[in-house]
Amino acid sequence: MTRAQEARREKKPDRRPPLDLTPAIGNIPFRMALAGGWIDQPFVSRLNPDPPGSMVVVSLKPDIRFMDRAGMATGTRRVARRIWHDSLPADRDPASLARELYRAENAGKADPSGSQDMIGMVYPGISRLDYDAEFEGGVFPRRIETCRDPEVVRWLEKTVHLIPVAPRPEGYNPLGEQRLDPRWIARLGRTGRDCFEAILRRDVNALGASFNECMLCWEAILPCTVRHPSLQIDLMSLLKCYQRSYPGAMYSGCGGGYLLVASRRRPPGSFQVSIRASPENCHGNGHC
Secondary structure (H helix, E strand, C coil): CCHHHHHHHHHCCCCCCCCCCHHHHCCCCEEEECCCCCCCCHHHHCCCCCCCEEEEEEEECCCCCCCCCCCCCHHHHHHHHHHCCCCCCCCCCHHHHHHHHHHHHHCCCCCCCCHHHHHHHHCCCEEEEEECCCCHHHCCCCEEEEECCHHHHHHHHHHEEEEEEECCCCCCCCCCCCCCCHHHHHHHHHHHHHHHHHHHHCCHHHHHHHHHHHHHHHHHHCHHHCCCCCCCCCHHHHHHHHHHHCCEEEEEECCEEEEEEECCCCCCCCECCCECCCCCCCCCCCCC
């Protein structure tokens, strides 16, 4: 092929349609949990001496497929796809959707999933959930504060980087050892407040600090979240490597999943997510 032919080939427009994963993964959003996780569980929040305790969740556009068993609420999402025929009902408010999904997923479960999974999926934007055991037994948050400011959303999309680690292995149980010290639980609940405030201020160092503090709390109150005989990866050693080089890092869920790194610069091998900031901006059909 001559250089002229190569030049003409390079200039030829790409008429292939943009990537659309809807036929493969559907329209239902994903959910990313940031600092404060586990405070949504009543067995934790009822021991909090400084209620409410907070955590942060982020609704994500379904433009990539996340690993199962990796802290991205893929199990909850499967239930949502089944009961809502693959799209969030457009004529329902998020609060009622979250409660319906909670009932559908947890029917008959001895250890129910926390309501943050459902809320993070159906509430657009970045949300702080405040849990108090004296309100509905700690099952649902006393208050939800949501940010959908476009500038804040874009900042968080550029600041949190995901690095695939590994899904939770079969036989893994994060609740095998429980050291539910109220002092650590109070600290855990404060990480969610600190995280949300850092996001609103667009302060990467404060965001990273909330990630690091959250992981200290997990390790203290539920050691199996980061250490367990079934885990094939030294999660704490890996985590500390990133925490030394970046403002902060935490895991997407117990047992690994993804490393979430707070940083202005992009860590090698990482990717970024797209936040679903309004019901209309997911696929343009009003159903996300």
